[in-house]
Amino acid sequence: MAKKRIVGVAGLGHVGAHAAFCLGMMGIADEILLCDVKEQKAISECQDLNDAVMYMPNHVVYRVTDYAGLKDCDVIVNAVGDVSLCATGNRDDELENSVRQVADYVPKVMEAGFDGIFVTITNPCDVIAHLIAKLSGLPRGRVVGTGTLLDSSRLIHAISDQTGLDARGFFAFMMGEHGSAQMVPWSQVNFYGQTLEQMEEDPRFLFDKDKVQEKAIKGGWVTYQGKQCTEYGIASAAATLVRTIFHDEKRILPCSVELRGEYGEQDVFCGVPAVIGIHGVEEVLEYDLPDNEMKRLKECIDTIHRNIERGNRFLP
Numbered sequence: 068m069a070k071k072r073i074v075g076v077a078g079l080g081h082v083g084a085h086a087a088f089c090l091g092m093m094g095i096a097d098e099i100l101l102c103d104v105k106e107q108k109a110i111s112e113c114q115d116l117n118d119a120v121m122y123m124p125n126h127v128v129y130r131v132t133d134y135a136g137l138k139d140c141d142v143i144v145n146a147v148g149d150v151s152l153c154a155t156g157n158r159d160d161e162l163e164n165s166v167r168q169v170a171d172y173v174p175k176v177m178e179a180g181f182d183g184i185f186v187t188i189t190n191p192c193d194v195i196a197h198l199i200a201k202l203s204g205l206p207r208g209r210v211v212g213t214g215t216l217l218d219s220s221r222l223i224h225a226i227s228d229q230t231g232l233d234a235r236g237f238f239a240f241m242m243g244e245h246g247s248a249q250m251v252p253w254s255q256v257n258f259y260g261q262t263l264e265q266m267e268e269d270p271r272f273l274f275d276k277d278k279v280q281e282k283a284i285k286g287g288w289v290t291y292q293g294k295q296c297t298e299y300g301i302a303s304a305a306a307t308l309v310r311t312i313f314h315d316e317k318r319i320l321p322c323s324v325e326l327r328g329e330y331g332e333q334d335v336f337c338g339v340p341a342v343i344g345i346h347g348v349e350e351v352l353e354y355d356l357p358d359n360e361m362k363r364l365k366e367c368i369d370t371i372h373r374n375i376e377r378g379n380r381f382l383p
Contacts, residue, residue, distance in 0.1 A: 076100070076101055077147055082296070087116055088119070098128045102131070134176050135175055135178075141184070148190060162377060183209070185203065187210065187212045198378060209348075218284070221286035223237075237258040240252070241283060243370075247284060319343075
C-alpha cells in the first residue's frame with residue numbers, strides 16, 4: 068500500500084495558512100494537519116481549506132490537531148510567530164516571541180515521537196532553524212529553513228526586470244541571513260555558462276549591482292507596507308521545499324542549512340545553496356568566492372551568531 072504523505076503546519080497566521088493551501092493546491096501532501104495556539108483559528112482555517120478541496124488537483128484531507136498530534140508527520144512546517152512585531156522593518160524584532168513559541172512546542176512534538184523533517188519559516192529564520200535543530204536533537208539535515216530561497220526569487224525578479232530576460236534564463240541566488248545583511252554572490256551569477264562579467268558587453272547587463280541587491284533585500288518590505296504581511300511568495304517557497312523533499316528531487320536550492328566547516332563556520336544556520344532530497348539537506352555546496360564576497364558573507368554569518376546568542380536569553 069502506498070504511504071500517505073503527511074505534513075503538519077504549526078502556526079496558522081498569514082504564512083502558515085497560505086502554506087497549507089499551497090501544499091494542497093500544488094498536490095504535494097495527502098493529509099495536512101493544522102495546529103495553532105488559538106484553537107478556533109485552526110478550526111476556522113480547516114473549514115475554509117476543506118471547502119476548497121473539491122477544486123484542488125488531488126485528493127487531500129485537512130485536519131485540526133494539537134502539537135503532540137504532529138508526531139506522525141513526515142514534515143512539519145514551522146510557521147509560528149507574530150508578523151506585526153517586525154513592523155519596524157527588522158525581522159529580528161520577532162526574535163523573543165519566536166524563540167518562546169518554538170521552545171514551548173518543539174519539545175512537545177519530540178516527546179510525542181516525531182522523527183521527520185522540520186521546514187521552518189519563522190523569523191529570524193536562520194536563528195530559529197538553529198534553535199529547532201538544538202531542541203529537537205534531529206540529525207543534521209533534518210531541519211531546514213526557507214532562508215534565502217524567497218530572497219533569491221526576489222533577486223531573480225529584479226535581474227529579469229533589468230535585463231528583459233525570462234527568470235528561467237539565468238542562475239542567481241542570495242546568500243547569508245534572511246535579513247538585511249544578506250548578499251549577492253555576483254561572481255556566481257551566470258547565463259547558461261556565461262558570467263555576468265562576460266555579458267556586460269551588452270548594455271542591458273551594465274546595471275547598478277548595489278541597487279539590484281537592495282531591491283532584492285527590500286522586496287519583502289514593499290509587500291509588507293501595503294498588506295502588513297507577506298504570504299504568497301514565502302508560502303510557495305516553503306511548499307517547494309516540502310515537494311523537493313517528498314519527490315527526492317536532489318534539487319539545489321538556496322536555503323538555511325547547518326554549516327559544519329563549510330565557509331569556515333560551525334554551529335550556525337545560514338542561507339547557502341544545498342542539495343535537497345528525501346533526507347532533507349543532503350549536501351551543502353561550498354562556492355569559491357572572491358575575497359570581497361567572502362568578507363561580506365562572513366559579516367552576514369557574524370550577524371546570525373550574535374542573534375543566536377541574543378535568542379538564548381529567551382529560552383526557559
